[in-house]
Amino acid sequence: MSEENKAKQDAMDMAEDSRQAEWEFPSFTGELYKGSFRWDLMHPFPVQDEADKKIGDEYLEKLKKVCEDDVDAEMIDRNRKMPDHSLKALTDIGVFGMKIAKKYKGLGFSMVNYARALTYLGSYCQTTVTWASAHQSIGVPEPLKIFGTDAQKEKFLPRLATGDISAFALTEPDVGSDPAKMSTTAEPTEDGEHYIVNGEKLWITNGTAASIIVVMAKTPPKVVKGREIPQISAFILERDMPGYSVDKHCEFLGLNGIANGVLKFDNVKVPKENMIGKPGEGLKIALTTLNTGRLGLPAASVGGAKISLKEIRSWVNERVQWGVPVGKHQSIAKKIANASADTLAMEAIVYLTAAMSDQGQKDIRLEAAIAKYFCTEKAWSMTDDLMQVRGGRGYETAKSLHNRGDNPFPIERILRDARIGRIFEGSSEVMHLIIAREAMDTHFKLVMPLLMPKPGQKESKLSLIMNAAKFYLGWLPKLYMPSGQSFNVKHLSSANQAHLGYVERASRKVAKKMFFTMGKYKQKLETEQLILANFVDIGTNIFAMAATLAYAEHKLSENPSDQTPQELADLFCKNARQEIAANFEAIGNNHNRDFDKVGGKYMEGAYKWLEQGIHDGLPKSLRTPVDAAPAPAAVEEDVQEPVPAK
Ligand SMILES: Cc1cc2nc3c(=O)[nH]c(=O)nc-3n(C[C@H](O)[C@H](O)[C@H](O)COP(=O)(O)OP(=O)(O)OC[C@H]3O[C@@H](n4cnc5c(N)ncnc54)[C@H](O)[C@@H]3O)c2cc1C
Numbered sequence: 001m002s003e004e005n006k007a008k009q010d011a012m013d014m015a016e017d018s019r020q021a022e023w024e025f026p027s028f029t030g031e032l033y034k035g036s037f038r039w040d041l042m043h044p045f046p047v048q049d050e051a052d053k054k055i056g057d058e059y060l061e062k063l064k065k066v067c068e069d070d071v072d073a074e075m076i077d078r079n080r081k082m083p084d085h086s087l088k089a090l091t092d093i094g095v096f097g098m099k100i101a102k103k104y105k106g107l108g109f110s111m112v113n114y115a116r117a118l119t120y121l122g123s124y125c126q127t128t129v130t131w132a133s134a135h136q137s138i139g140v141p142e143p144l145k146i147f148g149t150d151a152q153k154e155k156f157l158p159r160l161a162t163g164d165i166s167a168f169a170l171t172e173p174d175v176g177s178d179p180a181k182m183s184t185t186a187e188p189t190e191d192g193e194h195y196i197v198n199g200e201k202l203w204i205t206n207g208t209a210a211s212i213i214v215v216m217a218k219t220p221p222k223v224v225k226g227r228e229i230p231q232i233s234a235f236i237l238e239r240d241m242p243g244y245s246v247d248k249h250c251e252f253l254g255l256n257g258i259a260n261g262v263l264k265f266d267n268v269k270v271p272k273e274n275m276i277g278k279p280g281e282g283l284k285i286a287l288t289t290l291n292t293g294r295l296g297l298p299a300a301s302v303g304g305a306k307i308s309l310k311e312i313r314s315w316v317n318e319r320v321q322w323g324v325p326v327g328k329h330q331s332i333a334k335k336i337a338n339a340s341a342d343t344l345a346m347e348a349i350v351y352l353t354a355a356m357s358d359q360g361q362k363d364i365r366l367e368a369a370i371a372k373y374f375c376t377e378k379a380w381s382m383t384d385d386l387m388q389v390r391g392g393r394g395y396e397t398a399k400s401l402h403n404r405g406d407n408p409f410p411i412e413r414i415l416r417d418a419r420i421g422r423i424f425e426g427s428s429e430v431m432h433l434i435i436a437r438e439a440m441d442t443h444f445k446l447v448m449p450l451l452m453p454k455p456g457q458k459e460s461k462l463s464l465i466m467n468a469a470k471f472y473l474g475w476l477p478k479l480y481m482p483s484g485q486s487f488n489v490k491h492l493s494s495a496n497q498a499h500l501g502y503v504e505r506a507s508r509k510v511a512k513k514m515f516f517t518m519g520k521y522k523q524k525l526e527t528e529q530l531i532l533a534n535f536v537d538i539g540t541n542i543f544a545m546a547a548t549l550a551y552a553e554h555k556l557s558e559n560p561s562d563q564t565p566q567e568l569a570d571l572f573c574k575n576a577r578q579e580i581a582a583n584f585e586a587i588g589n590n591h592n593r594d595f596d597k598v599g600g601k602y603m604e605g606a607y608k609w610l611e612q613g614i615h616d617g618l619p620k621s622l623r624t625p626v627d628a629a630p631a632p633a634a635v636e637e638d639v640q641e642p643v644p645a646k
Pocket of ligand 1: 169171175176203204205206252255423424426427429433529
């Protein structure tokens with residue numbers, strides 16, 4: 001095996017070993033990919049009970065007050081800093097303890113209330129919501145909640161609920177999407193009482209402010225049948241541990257006030273009690289943390305979408321060009337109509353998945369991954385569209401608009417802030433792979449032992465074939481028959497009921513198509529990433545349609561006289577059906593080989609001639625060695641007195 005193939009195989013093996021292998025509870029999307037449309041898992045749409053809703057309502061009032069009094073989203077962006085008084089005000093109302101149980105001094109919120117709070121914060125300041133989410137969606141509280149011992153919870157959670165900031169440290173300079181190559185190590189001491197951690201972590205959100213972080217590090221490999229299996233373990237590190245240092249503060253396109261940086265560990269002595277879970281469980285802990293942790297980002301995206309819709313509405317009415325309000329031009333109407341329909345779908349997915357998480361008894365790994373992928377992609381494309389709708393003012397900064405006395409709605413900042421959603425907490429490309437892997441699990445379990453037997457595999461080939469045949473002979477014919485399912489959806493229009501019928505048929509179609517595509521490509525399917533992405537986009541749209549229809553029906557049942565959710569759901573479903581059809585078409589009829597060929601030749605430099613006639617090199621300031629670079633400009637404290645807004 002070539003070095004490249006071996007590295008790839010190691011990465012895949014490690015990802016595979018770290019997955020949650022069992023499906024203890026039913027999964028809507030998992031079933032969808034098997035051709036079974038489990039409407040019962042999302043309908044009736046799970047509604048927040050009154051007592052829980054009241055807690056959320058009251059909390060949003062507190063959040064509103066703190067945001068208005070103590071958190072200035074604009075100045076945070078301009079100064080690239082979250083002020084201490086803002087952090088204190090947020091901490092005082094428990095923003096950093098929303099997901100921590102009351103017995104550990106947190107607010108003990110349901111996922112739905114947590115999502116509502118993040119939506120609210122996201123509508124106001126994406127930097128602030130990132131502080132809160134990095135701390136408790138993926139930072140120490142979440143893995144401790146799932147994997148921590150009572151002693152660890154008692155020791156750390158009260159601190160994390162009341163002021164200590166936490167972070168999640170996985171990424172390294174050479175390790176982004178592929179943790180198998182991780183170089184941070186944790187070596188056990190001779191007496192076994194401690195681990196010595198050495199290494200460097202990059203881009204750690206909250207990292208420059210955090211006092212308690214979770215770090216993924218390599219522990220000694222396990223030797224199984226003569227083969228070394230790399231082990232990644234999870235540790236809690238505290239900032240005052242000797243050898244722990246914050247090396248650099250990083251700055252980005254957006255999220256200007258996050259405390260993100262490079263962390264260095266130089267022989268940091270960590271008590272063995274600070275390991276979360278068991279040795280080797282680190283990646284599993286990271287991935288499981290992300291299963292529900294991934295809901296934070298979509299909730300924040302919904303906030304950004306809603307505030308953009310709200311603010312753009314007056315613009316499309318008031319701005320008149322060519323004799324009519326710009327919203328009446330069909331190209332603009334399409335953008336604002338789709339933004340409205342997509343926002344409904346995003347909200348439906350976020351609240352459905354959060355409610356499913358609260359209910360327990362449902363496996364939401366696929367739904368949470370889809371929520372992250374769908375909402376961050378939609379937030380980006382929608383914000384881009386709405387910036388376009390605002391014309392030149394969309395590209396102008398809020399400060400400049402304000403100084404001119406124009407409406408300073410910061411769509412420019414919202415766009416900058418939205419972009420990272422497609423990269424962190426699993427890039428969209430990696431989400432495709434994660435979702436595709438989970439979607440194919442049933443087939444993997446039945447077919448992979450035949451195609452790629454593992455060393456020491458017990459079952460005989462014959463028994464594996466019998467097993468697979470038994471399953472497929474029962475399963476496949478059913479996909480060709482109408483399910484005869486009836487849907488109890490009295491509030492939906494006939495158009496929306498028809499969409500529901502489509503969802504059921506599309507579930508069977510995607511299951512069949514996936515089965516035959518696996519048969520065609522066999523293990524080579526793993527390299528057909530674009531086809532896998534087609535399957536993921538089909539499943540994502542089917543799930544989004546079902547969630548949106550269930551949510552719309554819930555809204556209609558609450559207020560039958562308002563038919564507008566019906567219209568938005570219908571528009572969303574029509575768009576989604578077009579996307580689904582295009583993806584089905586692309587599975588069998590594509591020019592993916594051209595991408596392989598041209599991409600490969602580009603990498604070899606075959607098209608270097610395209611690079612002629614351009615500037616060659618960096619600006620002078622970036623050619624200076626790092627240590628000699630001029631100090632950054634002082635933080636802007638004074639702001640020009642604005643002209644009153646019109
Ligand atoms: C603002 C910010 C905040 C962050 N916060 C944190 C944090 O708190 N903690 C933390 O641990 N990390 C954090 N990160 C790191 C972030 O999670 C990574 O940037 C992300 O996982 C992608 O890794 P990478 O940048 O190394 O890209 P790479 O993994 O090098 O990928 C480069 C490109 O290749 C694609 N790619 C990679 N592998 C595959 C594949 N197998 N198939 C197809 N495409 C592939 C990627 O999608 C991407 O487009 C943060 C990053 C930023 C910018």
